[in-house]
Amino acid sequence: MLTVEKKKKYTAEDYMQLEEGAPFQLINYDLIMSPTPIPLHQVISRRLISAISDFLGDKIDDGFLVYAPMDVKLDEGNVLQPDILYVTPERKAQVVKERVEGAPDLVIEILSASNAYYDLRQKKNIYEKYGVKEYIIIDPIEQSAELYTLKDGIYYQHQKAQNNEVLNSNLLPGFSIDLSNLFK
Numbered sequence: 001m002l003t004v005e006k007k008k009k010y011t012a013e014d015y016m017q018l019e020e021g022a023p024f025q026l027i028n029y030d031l032i033m034s035p036t037p038i039p040l041h042q043v044i045s046r047r048l049i050s051a052i053s054d055f056l057g058d059k060i061d062d063g064f065l066v067y068a069p070m071d072v073k074l075d076e077g078n079v080l081q082p083d084i085l086y087v088t089p090e091r092k093a094q095v096v097k098e099r100v101e102g103a104p105d106l107v108i109e110i111l112s113a114s115n116a117y118y119d120l121r122q123k124k125n126i127y128e129k130y131g132v133k134e135y136i137i138i139d140p141i142e143q144s145a146e147l148y149t150l151k152d153g154i155y156y157q158h159q160k161a162q163n164n165e166v167l168n169s170n171l172l173p174g175f176s177i178d179l180s181n182l183f184k
Contacts, residue, residue: 015079021069027122029077034114040140041110045083047182048108048138052086055175062089064096064104072100074130080123084108088171103130106171110138124148128155134171143183 009029018024024031037045049067053060064087073079085104087095095102107127109119119137127135128150135148135155143163148155149170161167163183169175 009077012073012076012079015071025081025118026077026079027118027126032118034112037110037112041083041112044110044138044140044182048084048110048177051177052084052172052175055172059089062092063087064092064100070100072104074103074126078126078130080126082107082123083110086171103127103132105132106134106136106169107132108136108138110140112140124155128153134169136167136169136177138182140183143179145177145179145182 010026010031011029012026015024015026015031023035024033026032045067049065052065056063056065065085067084069081070085071079071081072085082104084107085100086106087100088105091105095104109115109123111119124135124137128148131150131153133150135150137146137148139145145161145167146157147159147161147167147169149158150156158170159167161177161179164180167177167179169177
């Protein structure tokens with residue numbers, strides 16, 4: 001087991017030596033610790049997972065849909081734990097092994113005071129670099145959501161929605177998130 005000490009650079013190998021369930025992510029070779037999420041964060045996560053599961057129906061087992069904590073190893077300096085991730089059936093065998101190795105197709109991050117900087121800046125840039133096709137950021141304080149779609153290796157804001165609006169997925173045609181139900 002790795003004991004956390006001040007080190008200039010951590011690697012995926014160092015990260016994998018941490019105790020299972022340790023509240024860390026490896027972001028650009030830095031070990032970043034976060035406290036457990038607040039109750040509102042967890043309620044929103046549950047509502048999102050339920051909505052996606054209901055939408056996928058019988059097809060849910062064909063792909064790979066999970067919520068945090070789940071390690072996503074993108075390279076030797078980045079092992080992230082998105083709040084929710086989905087890998088399409090076409091890519092499941094390629095990406096899902098003992099851990100998720102490579103970019104999920106969909107990542108959803110729910111902002112908290114302790115993680116907003118990482119989710120909005122560093123993790124967004126990493127997801128873009130490694131090819132996450134759709135990135136959704138949920139902001140419980142502003143009661144809003146932003147959906148980014150990857151096109152030619154660059155994220156474009158496809159949609160921004162407020163509390164009384166609906167966010168529509170590109171990756172899952174026909175799937176939408178009614179924000180008034182999400183934030184009720």
